[in-house]
Amino acid sequence: MTISIESVGFAYTTSGRTSPMILSDVDLTIPEGEFLVLLGPSGCGKSTLLRLIAGFDNPTNGQLSIDGRTVEKPGKDRGMVFQDLDSALFEWLTVSENVEFGLKIDGVPKEDRIRRRDEALSMVNLLNHGQKFPDELSGGMKQRVQIARMLAMRPGIMLMDEPFASLDAQTRQRLQNQMISIWTEIGGTAVYVTHDIREAINLGQRIILMSAGPAAGIKRSYDVELEYPRNQSDPRYITLLEQISKDIEEEVSKVWQ
Amino acid sequence: MAVIDQPNQTKPHALIGLLSRSNFISIVSIALGLLVWEVCARLFIDPFFLPPVSVIFLGAVELFQQDLLLTHIGVSLMRILGGWLLGSLVAIPLGLLVGSFLTAKRVIDPYIHFLRFIPAIALVTLFIVWFGVGELSKILLVMYATAFIVMVNTATGVGTVHQNKRLAARTFGASTWQIFWRVTVPSAMPSIYVGMRLALASSFLVIVAVEMLAAESGLGYLIWTSKLYFKIDWMFVGIFLLGFLGLLTDYAWKMFGKHVIGRFVRTAANY
Ligand SMILES: Nc1ncnc2c1ncn2[C@@H]1O[C@H](COP(=O)(O)OP(=O)(O)OP(=O)(O)O)[C@@H](O)[C@H]1O
Numbered sequence: 202m203t204i205s206i207e208s209v210g211f212a213y214t215t216s217g218r219t220s221p222m223i224l225s226d227v228d229l230t231i232p233e234g235e236f237l238v239l240l241g242p243s244g245c246g247k248s249t250l251l252r253l254i255a256g257f258d259n260p261t262n263g264q265l266s267i268d269g270r271t272v273e274k275p276g277k278d279r280g281m282v283f284q285d286l287d288s289a290l291f292e293w294l295t296v297s298e299n300v301e302f303g304l305k306i307d308g309v310p311k312e313d314r315i316r317r318r319d320e321a322l323s324m325v326n327l328l329n330h331g332q333k334f335p336d337e338l339s340g341g342m343k344q345r346v347q348i349a350r351m352l353a354m355r356p357g358i359m360l361m362d363e364p365f366a367s368l369d370a371q372t373r374q375r376l377q378n379q380m381i382s383i384w385t386e387i388g389g390t391a392v393y394v395t396h397d398i399r400e401a402i403n404l405g406q407r408i409i410l411m412s413a414g415p416a417a418g419i420k421r422s423y424d425v426e427l428e429y430p431r432n433q434s435d436p437r438y439i440t441l442l443e444q445i446s447k448d449i450e451e452e453v454s455k456v457w458q
Numbered sequence: 459m460a461v462i463d464q465p466n467q468t469k470p471h472a473l474i475g476l477l478s479r480s481n482f483i484s485i486v487s488i489a490l491g492l493l494v495w496e497v498c499a500r501l502f503i504d505p506f507f508l509p510p511v512s513v514i515f516l517g518a519v520e521l522f523q524q525d526l527l528l529t530h531i532g533v534s535l536m537r538i539l540g541g542w543l544l545g546s547l548v549a550i551p552l553g554l555l556v557g558s559f560l561t562a563k564r565v566i567d568p569y570i571h572f573l574r575f576i577p578a579i580a581l582v583t584l585f586i587v588w589f590g591v592g593e594l595s596k597i598l599l600v601m602y603a604t605a606f607i608v609m610v611n612t613a614t615g616v617g618t619v620h621q622n623k624r625l626a627a628r629t630f631g632a633s634t635w636q637i638f639w640r641v642t643v644p645s646a647m648p649s650i651y652v653g654m655r656l657a658l659a660s661s662f663l664v665i666v667a668v669e670m671l672a673a674e675s676g677l678g679y680l681i682w683t684s685k686l687y688f689k690i691d692w693m694f695v696g697i698f699l700l701g702f703l704g705l706l707t708d709y710a711w712k713m714f715g716k717h718v719i720g721r722f723v724r725t726a727a728n729y
């Protein structure tokens with residue numbers, strides 16, 4: 202599924218009050234099957250853009266459509282991994298039940314449901330933790346439950362908001378590799394938000410660097426033409442890393458003058 | 459869930475656990491307290507004001523032999539639990555409604571916030587005029603006292619359900635109705651549970667007041683009439699029983715929270 206974002210601008214409206222423009226003039230086409238990474242300084246509007254694609258909010262200006270159809274509300278075609286660790290999981294359901302939640306709503310018959318649930322759980326290496334409740338999990342495990350819950354639904358578009366932010370470097374790298382192999386296996390379009398440059402290069406086919414807010418837009422786009430898994434000592438990796446660091450520093454310094 | 463939380467694991471050892479471990483200190487503390495009371499009451503205090511524990515115990519035995527003890531307990535408990543359950547039965551759906559729909563909130567809210575500040579005790583006489591001196595007026599008063607607490611807690615619980623949970627459900631294709639039953643109601647359970655616990659305590663408050671003013675039975679009646687007959691030990695029996703029954707019903711509610719609806723009130727039943 203192709204996501205097309207045309208001169209999108211957005212301002213939050215909370216109880217009648219409108220915020221300043223958070224995003225403005227965002228133009229971006231994400232072709233079917235691409236792994237795209239959104240990178241940018243904290244507070245620039247990465248989560249906001251993801252929410253627009255998910256259909257949680259609608260653009261104030263411009264057009265956002267998927268396969269030619271304007272996005273108005275959330276749908277099964279777009280899965281979401283929320284940035285917040287706790288608020289999106291159902292704390293009265295076990296890990297297994299959380300993963301089954303969407304399948305039940307979708308009316309998937311029991312046998313299928315259990316198979317798809319276990320498949321998703323094993324992809325994120327949580328098969329042995331199915332009987333636990335969310336409050337018995339570590340932060341990283343919670344994010345993996347969110348990922349499994351999304352994978353089980355097999356959405357055409359996977360939206361992920363810093364799912365590995367609360368992990369140590371080693372686990373994070375392992376999960377990045379796992380993420381790529383899952384995506385290679387099941388296909389689909391992925392939009393992945395991070396503020397970690399290395400993570401962006403490890404994952405993305407294309408990296409979009411957003412400018413600092415308010416009224417953030419796209420500063421630059423980088424194509425990553427390196428094969429997976431990415432070799433961090435490859436000179437091209439290092440050049441790209443330095444390039445992005447320089448560009449991002451420019452944006453961050455605007456916020457912190 | 460941890461192994462020790464499973465009821466079938468703890469049951470065989472429950473009684474031993476009750477006596478041996480963490481409760482041991484509490485039991486010693488209670489025993490000491492009673493002993494100090496007994497000694498002080500015998501040595502320093504006019505028994506008319508504070509009879510020794512042993513005298514109160516004999517008073518209870520006397521009441522029991524006259525078939526009054528269990529009657530008073532049973533009658534009060536029936537009124538408290540009946541009114542509390544019926545009141546919650548009305549209040550929970552209303553709270554869910556008020557919490558979920560803005561229009562319902564605007565219609566019902568003014569009444570709730572006006573009425574909930576009028577204590578049930580102020581309405582005793584009125585309810586007796588309206589509904590008679592029988593059980594109906596008493597149950598209704600307990601319902602009244604219970605309902606507002608449970609309703610406000612339920613609506614608050616609904617209001618604090620995190621938006622991300624509803625959004626997540628929507629990415630799974632859930633309808634408004636499915637979100638209500640599968641996300642909103644379970645998320646509000648801890649608030650409902652706590653609300654009912656608080657309401658249980660105020661049910662005790664109300665029923666005693668009602669029974670003192672207009673009843674022929676119940677613990678409130680016992681306390682009130684004992685004064686008239688100068689049976690100070692009977693009065694203490696009534697007072698004791700209130701505390702004891704409160705403790706017991708509260709404990710039962712806690713166990714219900716832990717073992718029956720445990721997954722919904724994971725931490726709310728801890729204290
Ligand atoms: N519900 C909201 N109402 C009003 N303003 C909001 C709301 N959510 C976010 N904002 C504002 O929008 C801007 C962008 O926020 P957003 O969460 O999209 O940033 P982000 O790039 O995801 O940052 P981070 O990397 O820290 O998660 C911020 O200035 C924030 O204050």
Ligand SMILES: [Mg+2]
Pocket residue numbers: 247248249284362
């Ligand atoms: Mg964010």
